[in-house]
Amino acid sequence: MQPDDAEAPVIRGDERGSFAWSVLAERHPALIQKVRDAFPYGPEQHRALDALLEHAAHGVIEPLPPGAHDASQWQVWGRDHFGKSWFDVPFLWAESYFYRRLLEAVGYFRPGPWQGIDPFRPFKQAELHTAEADAELAALDRLAPLPADDQAQALLLSSLWGNRADLGFRISAGGEGVAGDSRIVADDSALLWSLLTAGAPASVCLVADNAGRELLPDLVLIDHLLRNRHAERVILHVKPYPYYVSDATTSDVIDCLRRLRAAHGAASEAGERLWAAMTTDRLIVRAHAFSCAPLPYADMPDDLRADFGGAAVTLFKGDLNYRRLVGDRLWQPTDSFAGRTAYFPGPVAALRTLKSDVVVGLDASTEAALVAEYEQKWRTSGTHALIQVRR
Numbered sequence: 001m002q003p004d005d006a007e008a009p010v011i012r013g014d015e016r017g018s019f020a021w022s023v024l025a026e027r028h029p030a031l032i033q034k035v036r037d038a039f040p041y042g043p044e045q046h047r048a049l050d051a052l053l054e055h056a057a058h059g060v061i062e063p064l065p066p067g068a069h070d071a072s073q074w075q076v077w078g079r080d081h082f083g084k085s086w087f088d089v090p091f092l093w094a095e096s097y098f099y100r101r102l103l104e105a106v107g108y109f110r111p112g113p114w115q116g117i118d119p120f121r122p123f124k125q126a127e128l129h130t131a132e133a134d135a136e137l138a139a140l141d142r143l144a145p146l147p148a149d150d151q152a153q154a155l156l157l158s159s160l161w162g163n164r165a166d167l168g169f170r171i172s173a174g175g176e177g178v179a180g181d182s183r184i185v186a187d188d189s190a191l192l193w194s195l196l197t198a199g200a201p202a203s204v205c206l207v208a209d210n211a212g213r214e215l216l217p218d219l220v221l222i223d224h225l226l227r228n229r230h231a232e233r234v235i236l237h238v239k240p241y242p243y244y245v246s247d248a249t250t251s252d253v254i255d256c257l258r259r260l261r262a263a264h265g266a267a268s269e270a271g272e273r274l275w276a277a278m279t280t281d282r283l284i285v286r287a288h289a290f291s292c293a294p295l296p297y298a299d300m301p302d303d304l305r306a307d308f309g310g311a312a313v314t315l316f317k318g319d320l321n322y323r324r325l326v327g328d329r330l331w332q333p334t335d336s337f338a339g340r341t342a343y344f345p346g347p348v349a350a351l352r353t354l355k356s357d358v359v360v361g362l363d364a365s366t367e368a369a370l371v372a373e374y375e376q377k378w379r380t381s382g383t384h385a386l387i388q389v390r391r
């Protein structure tokens with residue numbers, strides 16, 4: 001815990017009409033319906049989904065069934081929360097547990113025919129085969145003639161804005177859910193590139209967020225880092241199981257690599273290089289259990305700390321990772337990003353579009369201008385983004 005944690009309230013879903021409340025009360029039921037519609041689940045799975053819907057709305061949080069492989073882990077994580085309403089425990093905890101219970105309901109972990117069937121796969125797959133994805137990959141051909149620094153910055157921005165398209169966000173925003181007015185509210189990209197000096201024998205960690213239209217540009221950025229010797233090795237952290245609808249797992253990485261290789265021109269070349277990089281450990285994929293933990297990164301275990309501590313920089317993608325990085329609390333937007341991430345074992349960067357209440361590291365004038373123009377909507381609308389770095 002950081003010294004001034006007590007000053008900022010932990011976000012919970014208990015305030016009707018708040019963003020956190022809307023996720024628990026509206027986004028989660030809508031997601032259950034989408035998952036039901038996407039698979040021919042049997043009666044037992046439908047009954048379990050009905051029970052989850054009912055419990056999450058009106059019941060109290062119960063432990064996992066004793067036979068679940070991770071029941072004892074969740075027993076520890078949940079000891080302060082069992083028996084309480086989902087709306088009265090930390091929002092971060094409630095959301096993570098919802099995804100774990102959803103997988104329980106559809107039999108994702110249980111030996112049997114549905115074991116390992118990702119309930120979000122149809123949505124993630126659809127993302128990879130849209131006209132927008134085709135156009136984004138084709139656009140890479142136009143980058144190739146540019147100087148390496150311009151390519152680098154363009155790829156960084158493409159990875160940043162790729163974060164707008166997460167599927168959970170779109171379930172509540174409806175359709176694309178993104179207005180035309182997009183702005184970067186903090187931009188430490190120059191500092192980030194200064195940490196990625198070409199030719200240094202560095203490792204870089206990238207903590208991925210969404211599959212599909214976000215992971216494609218993330219992978220192309222990784223290819224650029226490797227190819228231009230900004231990094232000798234990249235460690236890509238993904239989720240060990242389906243999570244927050246579109247979060248990337250190892251299967252999604254492979255699907256994206258296949259998609260890149262099947263494209264034309266620069267995209268296909270990047271796909272071939274990345275495929276080869278995985279076979280020689282220049283690109284390493286890790287699916288650490290903590291990546292789906294209902295906890296902030298301040299509580300990370302020692303092996304993960306060592307991984308991040310050995311990197312020239314760790315890039316955290318996306319909104320959820322940002323919440324976990326700085327802590328899921330109602331900080332003052334002008335609180336220091338460096339202060340909030342002081343516990344982190346090495347240089348760290350956040351690349352995120354703003355889709356929840358948490359934000360730090362803004363100038364007072366930037367915050368005042370945002371509030372004057374949008375009241376508090378800029379925090380959750382996905383129209384604004386940030387690149388923040390602590391060296």
Ligand SMILES: O=P(O)(O)OC[C@@]1(O)O[C@H](CO)[C@@H](O)[C@@H]1O
Pocket residue numbers: 023027095163166168169209210244317318319320321323353355356
């Ligand atoms: O991490 P991501 O994909 O950028 O965003 C995750 C998100 O859609 O889900 C959470 C609410 O369910 C919020 O953190 C945010 O709105």
